[in-house]
Amino acid sequence: MRRSWMALVPLAIALQPVGAHHSFAMFDQTRTVTLKGVVSDFQWTNPHAWIEILAPGVNGAVVRWGVELNSPNNLTRQGWKRTSVKPGDKVVIVINPLRDGKNGGLFNKITLPDGKVLGEPALTTGKPINVPTAG
Secondary structure: OHHHHHHHHHHHHHHHHHHHOOOOOOEOOOEEEEEEEEEEEEEOOOOOOEEEEEEEOOOOOEEEEEEEOOOHHHHHHOOOOOOOOOOOOEEEEEEEEEOOOOOEEEEEEEEOOOOOEEEOHHHOOOEEEEOOOOO
16 A cells, blocks of 8 residues: 555646646737836735736726736746835736736836836847836
């Protein structure tokens, strides 16, 4: 019985990373969107952190955007802290938009209220899209 159990351990270890990753095909990484707005929520969670931002849309109405970031472990190595972004912060955030046109995207960089920039400049090589924003 013990031999059977031990034979399954390598299989379980080998399959673990498969469930931990997902495709980024849902994001259009050839384009960027710059949003200027207010953070409504920041989730320092695994496997990916999230920022929700309220930004004016094309018609001036406030729109909620969901932005997916890297893992907290990787963000920490890039200079982030759990407290780097707080609800109410006025920020400028650059994302790769969702391909389906919904209000969401993949994080590239963020300019915080104090002017500090956090991000991954290597990802911001796409063609910018200007989204109307209120000051």
